[in-house]
Amino acid sequence: MIFIDLFGNPPSKELIAEGEELTRQLMVLSPDQRNDFIDQHAEYWGKLKEYYVELSHGKCWYTEAKEKASYYHMDHFRPKKCPKKLEKDCEIETATSAEAYWWLAFDWKNYRLAAAIPNTSKGSYFPLKKGTHAIRPGQDVNDEWCGLLDPTDEYDVSLIAFGLDGKVYPACTDNKCWDAFRVGLSVRVFNLNYEALVDARKEIQQICKTKIELIKNTYNEYAQTNSLGYKKILKRYVTELRNMTKPTAEMSAVARNYIRNDPEEFIRNIAS
Template sequence: MRAKELKGYELRQVIIQGTPPQAWIDKTEAASTELCAATTVEERETVIEKYKRLWQDPLLKNWLLQQFNNKCWYTEAQDSVSAYHVDHFRPKGRVTDASGNQSGGYWWLAFEWKNYRISGQLPNIRKKDLFHINGTRLPQLAVDDNDLTLEAPELIDPIGHDTRHITYDIPDDSGDCLAVSVHETLEESQRQYYAIDHGKAQYTIDVLGLNKIPTLKAKRTEFWNMCTAEIQKYENTCTAPHVMQSVLRPGIIKNLRKMVMYEAEFSSISAACINKNAPKPLVDEVFAPLG
């Protein structure tokens, strides 16, 4: 498997393999050199504008899209969040924190491919420059991976382990499949131990508008309902003769396994639905490691 197995409760983590094409990396050298030589905000903005086509380059964009089978990294959608943008996870121009305070952006990461994420246009427009940091921001020119881990963004990174704090459910009578914090249903006495993680999940859901984009909600709900239908088929076999169970169940299990594969659209929605609604024998079959 390319990625760790889903356990049925988490937003899918994007696993990066390799590096962008060398031809694209070579193109960034002049831009990076010129950017680091700039000494004023105006000069930096001019350099970034001059070379902005670098992160729009098909060489880079196609490589990024291949990492997650042409899915938005924040939503797992393929067509319900409009066109794809190459998003700067840490905003390059300016940063707006949770209180609305603004400061200079991470301009030195403008051409750093490790700061790029594939985002649907709709969540990317909502995200804009919103990027709250808990604690102290990194000093300028900190680009090393080890340095970046010392910073504590409130926004969950789709390539990080914190994706496990978001899941999906149909929590109310609206019938809509919504993104929710995995800690939402905990008793208050227990949730206090996950306050930071719960806050990150809520901030991410709000900033990206995960429950505010109608086309995205509709598509998620469609996949949830498809998964529910497969579960119902499995449950219906319980009253069938043994020979029919042995004929019907493998096909249902195969269908559900396809729905939770890394490459599948909305795989985390399907996994959450199975984990919540399927009988344990079916859950065990779907998530059993493939030998």
């Protein structure tokens, strides 16, 4: 998952105004008219897609992978139609809103760019903490005990770690806390441990491992010889490794996580 500063980088005023006008029209409709109205104006979030792709440098906000043989979806983070209760393949008990978040259907702040796998897996799931309630129209979304990690929240993104097996795990040590449960729910709902994603992460980790070994070996040679040739090579290897952590790189969070776990501080500093 990658942090996207969506709220600090909103789309154009014209597109925001269009969404607000559609919301005003939606709010006065009767419940039996809402879904048809939303479906009839689905082109609205399609207009936003190109900008959302640019914000993530062409990467899915949930997986940080790039779609090569498919296309991106605009996920309604809070479902525009009735949420499904999360039960299958999930050991964590949760609550579910009895009603859709229909009033957010055209709210630009409720869209997340998703690749096919996480979007299809998520569908209309939106688990909440057990014993809590969903927000209602006009209430702040931050008042809700959301069970899913949100890529537009820098704190949420920090809760994810990656094992050497390529899978996603909680970064917190207390695996019984709510944030650890949220990581588990996000893995389940977004299918973050899908086999192809796991394999891609392991490949990134292997590349990092190879580059780190080259850096350490070259550093030892440079330390013994003070050769400008070795220093030049060393700087190139460091640059190559650092480039893997840039926002433009695919699965940069995986690379940063791997580098930061190295025992050598000067290697860890490359990911800072």
